[in-house]
Amino acid sequence: MPTPVPTDDGSTVDVLIRLLDDVPVPSYAHPGDAGADLVTTVDVEIPPQGRVVVPTGVSIALPDGYAAFVHPRSGLAAKHGVTIVNAPGTVDAGYRGEIKVTLLNTDVTEAVKLARGDRVAQLVIQKVERARFLPAETLPGSHRGDGGFGSSGGFAGR
Ligand SMILES: O=c1ccn([C@H]2C[C@H](O)[C@@H](COP(=O)(O)OP(=O)(O)OP(=O)(O)O)O2)c(=O)[nH]1
Numbered sequence: 001m002p003t004p005v006p007t008d009d010g011s012t013v014d015v016l017i018r019l020l021d022d023v024p025v026p027s028y029a030h031p032g033d034a035g036a037d038l039v040t041t042v043d044v045e046i047p048p049q050g051r052v053v054v055p056t057g058v059s060i061a062l063p064d065g066y067a068a069f070v071h072p073r074s075g076l077a078a079k080h081g082v083t084i085v086n087a088p089g090t091v092d093a094g095y096r097g098e099i100k101v102t103l104l105n106t107d108v109t110e111a112v113k114l115a116r117g118d119r120v121a122q123l124v125i126q127k128v129e130r131a132r133f134l135p136a137e138t139l140p141g142s143h144r145g146d147g148g149f150g151s152s153g154g155f156a157g158r
């Protein structure tokens, strides 16, 4: 069995954060976690199949070449059907406004009540490339070609 190489704990980036409310600085629950939890600063009830934009009480300044992505939390999704409409939300490096989360209650019958301070999303910071788009008449061939949307097969006979 190959020995896993420990992750480099120096792989962190400094991100300035403003707390706009009495909220904790987002933190990673465990070493090696990718997402730092964000809380809602408001009590909210999301009706069945409803959506609501909640503030998180934080704004950040990312270095150029980085973006932050607002991801759903699996516990909220699995237990209550709560996800994020635009998952993952994209926070641009130049954005200085409050980070907000557009929550969606996918449950058809049950409303979901969230209280101020509840963790509603997780923020993943990533390095991102920006492209120089080069218009071309044709594109180089590839093994996949234009196959997509299930071209490699479905599941369980469908
Ligand atoms: O889940 C999200 C997604 C975005 N944003 C903020 C940060 C981001 O930099 C800005 C714009 O997001 P996006 O580009 O996704 O929205 P848009 O509809 O294209 O708005 P804009 O025209 O302002 O770019 O909104 C959030 O706070 N939460």
Ligand SMILES: [Mg+2]
Residues within 6 Å of the ligand: none
């Ligand atoms: Mg945009």
